[in-house]
Amino acid sequence: MALGARGSVKPHSSLFALFSRVTDCALVIAGVVITASQALDTVPQSYFIAALGAVICLQFSAEFAEIYRSWRSETIWAEARQVSFCWIASFTFIMAVGSVTHLEESLFSWPQFALWFACTWLMLLAWRVILRVVLQAVRDRGYNTRSVAIVGNGELALDVAHRIQNCSWGGYTVQGFYDDRQAPEQPVIGDQKPRALHGQAGVCQISGNFNDLIRDARAGVIDQVYVTIPMRGEQRIQWLTKRLAESATSVYIIPDVFMFDLLHARTINLNGIPAIGVVGEPNRGxxxxxxxxxxxxxxxxxxxxxxxxxxxxxxxxxxxxxxxxxxxxxxxxxxxxxxxxxxxxxxxxxxxxxxxxxxxxxxxxxxxxxxxxxxxxxxxxxxxxxxxxxxxxxxxxxxxxxxxxxxxxxxxxxxxxxxxxxxxxxxxxxxxxxxxxxxxxxxxxxxxxxxxxxxxxxxxxxxxxxxxxxxxxxxxxxxxxx
Structure with missing residues (x-):
């Protein structure tokens, strides 16, 4: 399959984010128009002022929630939760301002404000669901897919493969497992017998060593590499990442932190240095x-x-x-x-x-x-x-x-x-x-x-x-x- 077919959306990701922003803004305004049409013949100017304020608030809160990033590897529920928080915060702020400034009473009275909130909220979620359905159908036909390689052959490598397999909407294809050390046994996903993996996430076996991985990455066969080598293999990880930097492949290191009792683990940016919180802070923000x-x-x-x-x-x-x-x-x-x-x-x-x-x-x-x-x-x-x-x-x-x-x-x-x-x-x-x-x-x-x-x-x-x-x-x- 041609690389252009596999990653047809990726080169235009910034345009896609802009399209998402414009769509959200249009839906907020559409919600106001729908609300006004239920009670009035024309849409008053104050309605459009409220819509403009909501649009600005939504875009502002979206920067903190990062709702316009790629949600490819996450569930629709995770995306819907962030979008809902942004809209609730934006709507609450506009309601508060409207109450103080005494904008159009019909817009900020029952049931008009409830109709605007519910209608816009449902539209913001609905178009994202539709988009996911369309993208999954496109990816099922072999377009806009991502070819993934997993470095390692242990329990963490298998867990990553299982998660990729369960992420059916993402269009990920596991190319195989790569390791520079002989595995005690071939890792298997599912109940099927091991066989060579080419474009299927159901069954995996060791596909080659590090040199084979570097070769495939340089050839453009692999889009993403997930490194699951234990933390004690620091020198191996450094050597591999340096060699993979000679290709255009994206490399992600998944640290083996499952030995710890994780509590709301998350990553933070410590003045430019990423850090993993083994013990996080729930119920913050x-x-x-x-x-x-x-x-x-x-x-x-x-x-x-x-x-x-x-x-x-x-x-x-x-x-x-x-x-x-x-x-x-x-x-x-x-x-x-x-x-x-x-x-x-x-x-x-x-x-x-x-x-x-x-x-x-x-x-x-x-x-x-x-x-x-x-x-x-x-x-x-x-x-x-x-x-x-x-x-x-x-x-x-x-x-x-x-x-x-x-x-x-x-x-x-x-x-x-x-x-x-x-x-x-x-x-x-x-x-x-x-x-x-x-x-x-x-x-x-x-x-x-x-x-x-x-x-x-x-x-x-x-x-x-x-x-x-x-x-x-x-x-x-x-x-x-x-």
Missing amino acids: TMSMLKRMEDLVIALCILALISGPMLLIAAAVKLTSKGPVFFRQTRYGLDGKPFKMWKFRSMSVCEDSTDQIQQAQRNDSRITRVGGFLRKTSLDELPQFFNVLEGTMSIVGPRPHAVAHNELYREQIFGYMLRHKIKPGITGWAQINGARGETDTLDKMERRVEYDLQYIRHWSILWDLKIIFLTIFKGFVGKNAF
Whole structure:
């Protein structure tokens, strides 16, 4: 197949990005026209002013989200998420400006603003879906494809090949595996028998050594090379990349970081030097804003509903035992920084030692009569919604432990302190899975930490709502709560 057929779009990628920008701008304006046509005979000038402002905001936010880069190797869901964030941010800004400047009332009143938002949002996503369908059909016919070579023959090389195989929309064709050392056995993808690979990603075997790879790269047979050699093979990688630089082939190094417990791993640019974050920072930037908005809205709604019961609980605590109504204990929060967590007092003592704290046990003599009921039903946790409002806690997240427990378990459980990469929560994935109450054995704490890290790795707004919903039915009362 001719190189021109395989990479027919690549030489015009800048023009394609410009086409995408123009299309998005046109769809924003089209959304305003559609909105106006539902209520007015003509489109007022103020509508076009609002559309122009939205276009500028969308292009500005697009620079940060990089929505006009190549999405060839990523899913439509990843692209749709970034496009949605850009449009939501742009629309929110225009709505705020419109409310302050009193632009055309019909545009910024119900249901006109909702129609503009929904119509434009759907069109921005729809044309990208259509584009992907068209491009996949073109690539299935052998056009605009990419020929890929994988350097290495280990587990990471196989994983890369599997991911390329599953990226059916990208038009990638695995040319083969290349290695300068004899493999113990031929790697195979799928259940088929190994055979020479020429244009199919279903089966792979060693196609040659480094010299063969350099020859194929120079001949223009290979478009991209993915190097999966372990990090200890630094000299081999340097030699190969220098030789491949003599061709026009794109080279990507995939470091073997799967030996680490990855937590939101991502790359950063350190003043021109790329770095891989093995332990990343979840819920930062846009994600942090979304989660904070979620916390504020839900916390205010819940506090409005439970203010009456909280007054009754406060009175019961005060009248049935000596001591304050509330108990504030030092816990570790975001980034391991200490904060004071609010609870209804459920014991006859108020311990807040950083050296040693005795956990509550079944039939603990320190627990008051009212306190026993509060702890079993988790009603003693209700004041923590004030922690949510002040920003030290979230509604959903890993439960905060006493400082003394943190100092104990951080030395015994691998990844324990990674729980503090996000704000602690009132409820969490561990709690609705029964990992709550006393952690009198190391296994129990390890199980809780495993659930917490699973939540951090896969956090989403929908998952938060699911956990909140399940907490209502199974998270408040449990056999391990006492």
